[in-house]
Amino acid sequence: MNSDEFRIRGKELIDYIADYMENIHEHRVTPNVEPGYLKPLLPLDAPQKGEEWEIIFKDFQDKILPGVTHWQHPRFHAYFPAGNSYPSILGELLSSGLGVLGFSWAASPSCTELETIVLDWLGKMLNLPKSLVPTCTDEKEVLTERDLNGNCNVPNFNKTEDNRDDDEIDQRPEGGGVILGSASECVLVSLLSARSSMLRKLKSENPFTEDGVLLSKLVMYTSKLAHSCVEKAGMMAMVKIRILEPDENYSLRGETLEKALIEDQSNGLVPFFVSCTLGTTSCCSFDNLIEIGQICNRENIHLHVDAAYAGSALVCEELRFFSSGLELVDSFNFNPNKWMLMNFDCSCL
Amino acid sequence: MNSDEFRIRGKELIDYIADYMENIHEHRVTPNVEPGYLKPLLPLDAPQKGEEWEIIFKDFQDKILPGVTHWQHPRFHAYFPAGNSYPSILGELLSSGLGVLGFSWAASPSCTELETIVLDWLGKMLNLPKSLVPTCTDEKEVLTERDLNGNCNVPNFNKTEDNRDDDEIDQRPEGGGVILGSASECVLVSLLSARSSMLRKLKSENPFTEDGVLLSKLVMYTSKLAHSCVEKAGMMAMVKIRILEPDENYSLRGETLEKALIEDQSNGLVPFFVSCTLGTTSCCSFDNLIEIGQICNRENIHLHVDAAYAGSALVCEELRFFSSGLELVDSFNFNPNKWMLMNFDCSCL
Numbered sequence: 001m002n003s004d005e006f007r008i009r010g011k012e013l014i015d016y017i018a019d020y021m022e023n024i025h026e027h028r029v030t031p032n033v034e035p036g037y038l039k040p041l042l043p044l045d046a047p048q049k050g051e052e053w054e055i056i057f058k059d060f061q062d063k064i065l066p067g068v069t070h071w072q073h074p075r076f077h078a079y080f081p082a083g084n085s086y087p088s089i090l091g092e093l094l095s096s097g098l099g100v101l102g103f104s105w106a107a108s109p110s111c112t113e114l115e116t117i118v119l120d121w122l123g124k125m126l127n128l129p130k131s132l133v134p135t136c137t138d139e140k141e142v143l144t145e146r147d148l149n150g151n152c153n154v155p156n157f158n159k160t161e162d163n164r165d166d167d168e169i170d171q172r173p174e175g176g177g178v179i180l181g182s183a184s185e186c187v188l189v190s191l192l193s194a195r196s197s198m199l200r201k202l203k204s205e206n207p208f209t210e211d212g213v214l215l216s217k218l219v220m221y222t223s224k225l226a227h228s229c230v231e232k233a234g235m236m237a238m239v240k241i242r243i244l245e246p247d248e249n250y251s252l253r254g255e256t257l258e259k260a261l262i263e264d265q266s267n268g269l270v271p272f273f274v275s276c277t278l279g280t281t282s283c284c285s286f287d288n289l290i291e292i293g294q295i296c297n298r299e300n301i302h303l304h305v306d307a308a309y310a311g312s313a314l315v316c317e318e319l320r321f322f323s324s325g326l327e328l329v330d331s332f333n334f335n336p337n338k339w340m341l342m343n344f345d346c347s348c349l
Numbered sequence: 350m351n352s353d354e355f356r357i358r359g360k361e362l363i364d365y366i367a368d369y370m371e372n373i374h375e376h377r378v379t380p381n382v383e384p385g386y387l388k389p390l391l392p393l394d395a396p397q398k399g400e401e402w403e404i405i406f407k408d409f410q411d412k413i414l415p416g417v418t419h420w421q422h423p424r425f426h427a428y429f430p431a432g433n434s435y436p437s438i439l440g441e442l443l444s445s446g447l448g449v450l451g452f453s454w455a456a457s458p459s460c461t462e463l464e465t466i467v468l469d470w471l472g473k474m475l476n477l478p479k480s481l482v483p484t485c486t487d488e489k490e491v492l493t494e495r496d497l498n499g500n501c502n503v504p505n506f507n508k509t510e511d512n513r514d515d516d517e518i519d520q521r522p523e524g525g526g527v528i529l530g531s532a533s534e535c536v537l538v539s540l541l542s543a544r545s546s547m548l549r550k551l552k553s554e555n556p557f558t559e560d561g562v563l564l565s566k567l568v569m570y571t572s573k574l575a576h577s578c579v580e581k582a583g584m585m586a587m588v589k590i591r592i593l594e595p596d597e598n599y600s601l602r603g604e605t606l607e608k609a610l611i612e613d614q615s616n617g618l619v620p621f622f623v624s625c626t627l628g629t630t631s632c633c634s635f636d637n638l639i640e641i642g643q644i645c646n647r648e649n650i651h652l653h654v655d656a657a658y659a660g661s662a663l664v665c666e667e668l669r670f671f672s673s674g675l676e677l678v679d680s681f682n683f684n685p686n687k688w689m690l691m692n693f694d695c696s697c698l
Binding site: 002009015021022036046063064067071072078087092093094099106109113122181213236237 | 350351352354355356358359360362363364365366367369370371379380382384385386387388391394395409412413414415416417418419420421427428433434435436437438439441442443445446447448449450454455456457458459460462463466467470471473474530541559560561562563564565566585586587
């Protein structure tokens, strides 16, 4: 496909998407197909020669579209609202047009810097506590200068985490965010970070004990109503998991956690991580962050908050009553691809 | 933005991308900016009201574009070729236009089924052994029928992995692929799968030993030239890692592995995973799959092959000499977003 054809097909596709969104209510919400419907409709091997766009697009309309679940349909009430929007589609188009990879600063400076800046914006929009969004904003002038020296929010290419001196680490603002692929990734990353910190501490106290033995003492906690990704993350991290009962309002309470902690500590286990949920998957209930946060802070336990579902609501001042206690947490994730008109996947840690 | 404006802006953007690709040689390859350049150019907070597209696009051109590293530039020789193409851009546009999530079959049947089918195509294009691509193709008619019953390549919603009976598992074709976000994810997933199998085996032999103690006996192997993601995966999985020396042709050899195995086994460790590379990051060297595969098969060690960089070359019959030994491996990943004109990110396991 040359650029002339791209111009034609691209514009046709823009019209197609606008038509699709305007007439989406004419489709069934869920497709009327059986598992395995597609295989007999497609050749067993990829075609040896490229095909004309018309043929490919006809295949899409005749074979793929009938198997699509229409997430943007006005009567789609499954899972969660996967908000899409025209600006979001255009943003993705521009990004795929540039074909840029942002895995390090040098790989694409504007890509990595824009991510950091917009995550700061988002954190402020949600009114997250200073412990989570960078303190940068308090000392703007000083930090802008430091920015230009590459010391703020920018990877330092000459030193690895290990040989940075402690002073430098202390000077760097804490907090700030990144975009990951899913809330599941955010929970896993937070858990691995907490595991690593706690193991380092235990190792310094027990330098001759095998890491695996220390690991077998670690225990994490979450509510029965937490998303399954929390339990999965625990399995990947190979730590013990205690699934706690929520109260009659489906909220995990401090008392329940406290009881479990005492029991486990008396059995020689080391509690190190709690994952709370703001907006559970099954019924959008809220764990009690204030009670749990106070316990975690006292016991030096990493408290993560998975607000994948309800986090976006914190943009509204009148809904911030459920954010009480966020100042006590160590990490927080939410999904702008739910409610915030972003297309999948976009989860912010 | 309503659909009328989307039609206008979308078409402008298609032209912009075509213009960009046609004139990309006029840009510098790497941007002339210092770390932190972007922050002073943008407001400290997100705007309270939406802005006009013209203003946003002017911001993009004045502030973002000057910080872009042009990966598609003809003189871009860094990292790896991040092949982009017009059809790939259109595919992504269509996919973001539909706004569909494919995390389970019901969430979007055509999305999940197409992934499986195209991965079969890709596997055949690379001439991967039957142990990696589904045996489906050998018994087409039987399997098409089974497909319609939902028993092939389709998640079974009523039974979890644990309560499926063994007969059913035996009947299911082995192999097949999925798309993950990066080669790093592929290596991690393969490693976790191998760890899980080996721990289950050890646990059945030592039912009263703590998982953490069993874990501390596991050891994995890779070459000094393997991508850093292999070592990172090992750290996440908390297993011991032995980084082995390649030979004078930068290839990891069976003899080196054998020596390490004997030493570790005599120290009571349990070798369970080897990650080889086809096309190392630093010099595109190739580990000796035949020698290593024979050892791994004999010792019941999971052999993973990271062909992120060179895998796409297997499409060419004349380059398949380096695939010898692939019939001995347990898992394999390669990145169509290198060489295969796919946009980032697309890594196939």
